[in-house]
Amino acid sequence: MSFITLNITCSEEKRELLIAELSLFPFDAFEETETGLLISCEEADWEEEPVFAVLARYEVECRVERVEKVNWNEEWEKNYDPVIVEDQCIVRATFHEPRPDFPYEIIITPKMSFGTGHHATTYQVLKHQLQLDHKGKKVLDVGCGTGALAIMAHKRGATDITAVDIDEWCIENSEENFSLNGCDHVKLSLGGIETVQENDPFDIILANINKNVLLDQIGAYSERLKNKGTLVLSGFYTEDIADLMAEAGKFGLVHQEQTERNRWAMLALKKE
Template sequence: MEFITIKVTCSTELIDVLIAELFEAKFDSFQELDDGFEGSCEQSQFDEKQVKEIFNNYSNVSFLIKEQEKINWNEEWEKNYNPIIVGNKCIVRASFHDPQPQFEYEIIVTPKMSFGTGHHATTYQVLDYQMTIDHTEKKVLDVGTGTGILAIMAHKRGASTLAATDIDQWCIENSEENFALNEVKDVRLVLGQISEVDQSDFDIIIANINKNVLIDQIGEYAKRLVDGGQLILSGFYEDDIEDLEAESAKHGLKKIKSTTRNKWAMLVLDKLSV
């Protein structure tokens, strides 16, 4: 057996809370569902007692734990994946799809267990916004890179320096593969937390994670952003915008705009000059 999967059935309001608690329990890959979410972690990291203690604190929540055989994710993906078109200018497709050069931007991805193909409303919104802002000669950091798709778009938009982080080895390996597919070179990849990124002069920082992690890390993003730089946040619901905006203000970040899609949100902030 390779890893543990947990299927959680709960209300929408509890999804972010439970994901944050399971994240602390070493679960590092999550997928939201209509009636809750699924999470996974390496079998060697799984602590059943700790997980059960988490759920003992909540009523009206059910969960199912199962050991998962290693899956050929490329094969599974080929059965179900369709290209995504973003803003009529960008297509996100797999290598087994025919090229479509009529689009200004063509991104090729082959995800394994990594989040971020453009199908989810959060990734879609960030890609759409990236096509509206200047990346030329900019230094860009993609936090929680997943498939690497947002870093790939930054490269296609002219970024001069790229760095990307993820806490999941699957995601690091997957993003490396996708960078190669898109001829993106010289990306600094960091397996670990944002605290391990020592550079502090990024013009654009992108973090598509979840509300609780974002709130916890906003100060770290602000430290690494130049005055006048932009912080692009996603991975949360539209009802969470106010909380994220309030926390951002504590670190000298001011809202530029926000968007929503299918109740999911994106928030863009500017770092004020001190």
């Protein structure tokens, strides 16, 4: 069986947008690299003209290769580097050497799910979790992707953790990663925020999704958050903060902290 692989060179800002658009095509493997993206599909499914049209709009470089077989574990080893967050946490793959010198070590099999720590949004949420009290807390991870944020909550002492995602692939990937990190007690389910009960609120809710989804769901997050609880949002640009704060104010959510990395932002809000 022959495969087509695309090695795309692009900025971190364009990477998430390209993943969103190219996931509409029959690519069966996506991986974030230091220089951009590595993606693949069976040659029979290759749609050259429309894919190149997408790449042209983003003005990115792309190297296309035809190969008989792709060993994706080998490709990850060549292109996937560990992520270090504030010298306190390392996010690594199974093929990297263990790093017990870090207080927090998160092991991720990246596959096609979002949330390896390379993206500025995931990095910022993980960084904020390092200073957020999780001990004995009840935590919800909405749009869990690889499960990295739920894993960090576990490692920071949360005792009741729920993770949801609307993508079956993400659920499968999160389940695998929870097992790798000794988080078998996490309650994992397929679905969105609407599948989470409102009558049993959370101390902390983590939502690294995108601006439009956050604006649409912020009221639902507030309904499921305890008084004085913390809502951590990411997946949007710094220029989107004003819109999100305006919507958050309608539901008793007040500004605690915000950070920025490569134009991507994180907001921490408290329910008053």
